[in-house]
Amino acid sequence: MRDRIRFFLSRLGERLWVKPLFSCVLSIAAAFLARAADDTFPQSGLPDISADSLETLLSIISASMLVIAVFAVGSMLSAYASASGSATPRAFPVVVADDVSQYALSIFVGAFIFSIVGLIALMNGYYGSTGRFVLFVVTVTVFGIVIIGFVRWVDRIARLGRLGTTISKVEAVACxxxxxxxRCPTLGGRKLVHLGDGDPVYGESVGYLQRVDVEELQVFAEKHDLQVYVAVLPGEFIMPGQPVAHVGREGKSEELDFGCVSQAFLIGKTRTFEEDxxxxxxxxxxxxxxxxxxxxxxxxxxxxxxxxxxxxxxxxxxxxxxDVATERDRVWVPExxxxxxxxxxxxxxxxxxxxxxxxxxxxxxxxxxxxxxxxxxxxxxxxxxxxxxxxxxxxxxxxxxxxxxxxxxxxxxxxxxxxxx
Structure with missing residues (x-):
């Protein structure tokens, strides 16, 4: 299960929309947090921040963050194109997963959404005196985070498309x-030296094998008292008519549905770094x-x-x-x-x-x-x-x-x- 979650999170890390979406949700929650402060502390004795000053500050942020976000996207795309052109297109997933760039883009988009939501709520009298003070504190905090994120991002974007940076990132991922x-050469299964005899199981599509779910294969083998021999490893190109595994029946003759076995082999159009x-x-x-x-x-x-x-x-x-005793003793995997x-x-x-x-x-x-x-x-x-x-x-x-x-x-x-x- 842990390997499955790690593989899924790695795929999400290569999507530019994930972190900005999470940032937008937090920004909307922060804008409504000020209203909760009004309900909890109606007479708090805090300084009374005028609505005009807040409106001006939020208007500045909303007008500038969208421009900066668009500029950030353009700069990131230029860096990605430079990395793909100077290195190799196969390095693109590593470059696009850069944490600092995604973090900066998330900050810019989140700050824009926060300022828009806060400005609309403020102009409609949604906040009281306590809420305006909390909104002011949150706005100043967001502004500070934006400044720090922008400075870090400028330093990173200047290096992101460079060949040396791309090599370092690919080296780290490969290592x-x-x-x-x-540490785990057989993916948690038993070492396969010679491919055992059994019924061949074929993949559900044509492409590169990205992951083998050994845990799911073990569940199937235990349920039917069988042995599963993995024939391919992540990174191999699966062609029509090529078995991905063999199921050893050990003398059993009942009809079995090998759909669970073929589903344990995740096949995609491109290779991935995690398990390959x-x-x-x-x-x-x-x-x-x-x-x-x-x-x-x-x-x-x-x-x-x-x-x-x-x-x-x-x-x-x-x-x-x-050197650990494997619990997946019915799945045999080559190294x-x-x-x-x-x-x-x-x-x-x-x-x-x-x-x-x-x-x-x-x-x-x-x-x-x-x-x-x-x-x-x-x-x-x-x-x-x-x-x-x-x-x-x-x-x-x-x-x-x-x-x-x-x-x-x-x-x-x-x-x-x-x-x-």
């Missing part, structure tokens, strides 16, 4: 996803490939991406799998292999950066560093990609001296890897 997968640990690596790799294209020719960005991969896999290797993750991260850089000596040297050093982390599977994947990158460099680099530098570095690091193993 969280990989660490979550490291490889997607963040792919997005970072796409940013590096774009930077290495002849039209851009920015090897420094590719080097920055390689450094990000080193940080991500270093944290991944230091994180231990949670994401380290080789697949390295393929998603380094294959495109090895291909597109093969003709750039500084990228090849940094890539060999990064792979050697990762191979020394002590994990056998990780060491094997790093060594394989080091040789793969060397072959690309030998074909792409024009100067024999440059080829020899890469070859010497690859051979030296390969020998160190074999010595450490």
């Amino acid at each position: 969280r996803s990989l660490l979550r997968n490291r 640990p490889r997607f963040g690596l792919i997005v970072l790799s796409e940013i590096a490939s774009r930077a290495l294209s002849p039209g851009i020719n920015d090897p420094g960005t590719a080097v920055e991406i390689i450094d990000a991969f080193v940080r991500i896999f270093a944290q991944w290797s230091e994180t231990e799998e949670q 994401v292999s380290v080789g697949d993750m390295f393929d998603n991260a380094f294959s495109a850089i090895s291909r597109d950066g093969a003709g750039t000596i500084e990228v090849m040297l940094r890539l060999q050093s990064a792979l050697a560093s990762l191979s020394s982390l002590g994990d056998g599977e990780l060491r094997e994947a790093a060594s394989r990609h080091g040789q793969f990158a060397l072959k690309h460099a030998e074909l792409a680099l024009k100067l024999p001296e440059e080829v020899e530098r890469v070859r010497q570095l690859a051979q030296r690091e390969d020998s160190n890897t074999k010595h450490s193993s």
Whole structure:
């Protein structure tokens, strides 16, 4: 249930209307809070704030907040377009989920709604002396929040569309996803080594698998005393005729409705970051490939991406799998292999950066560093990609001296890897 709620909240975080809508509800409630103060403290002895001064203040806020909100939306859209153009369109969900920008937009829209509701109520004599004082305090508070939010937002919007900011955000999201997968590689089920025999279950649509509800599969398996073998993982593209799971009957012959099983596999048109640990690596790799294209020719960005991969896999290797007894003992789930993750991260850089000596040297050093982390599977994947990158460099680099530098570095690091193993 917790994973389901987290996935749902993550989808809401990518919608720009959610936080402004919540802010509007709070603004309307704050405007009517002043009326409740009139009923509770009719003779409070508080300073009597004139209706004219309140009307002027609320009119200023209502006239300025709508303009600022429109300006904020325009600036955010420009930043989103810049991030998508300079990095990759797949990074857009990460950029649009920026908390500071959504918070600022919510403040501007909420302040506008508050001022309109408060102004209408004030001009119709809805407030008494206590209510006007409370409305004044709330208005001043809203004004202060707007100023602070605007200053924070200006600082953030100046960086939001920058390539470095986009890389940092994607790296953070990819790292969280990989660490979550490291702690729970089988999504709470049992480890599947070989796909068991059983009745195939197909997805309800064609697209990318976004989430597997292992808890729902466990409920179905317990109810019918069966075993469920998950055949696909989040991030895979589900095609017609491709089974998403197999249900082991264990000799039972009764007819079963596998609708609950297929509904446990959430399929959408795009990939998501939360439960797809490889997607963040792919997005970072796409940013590096774009930077290495002849039209851009920015090897420094590719080097920055390689450094990000080193940080991500270093944290991944230091994180231990949670050794807990699973209650989902009837659901079998395969693990994401380290080789697949390295393929998603380094294959495109090895291909597109093969003709750039500084990228090849940094890539060999990064792979050697990762191979020394002590994990056998990780060491094997790093060594394989080091040789793969060397072959690309030998074909792409024009100067024999440059080829020899890469070859010497690859051979030296390969020998160190074999010595450490």
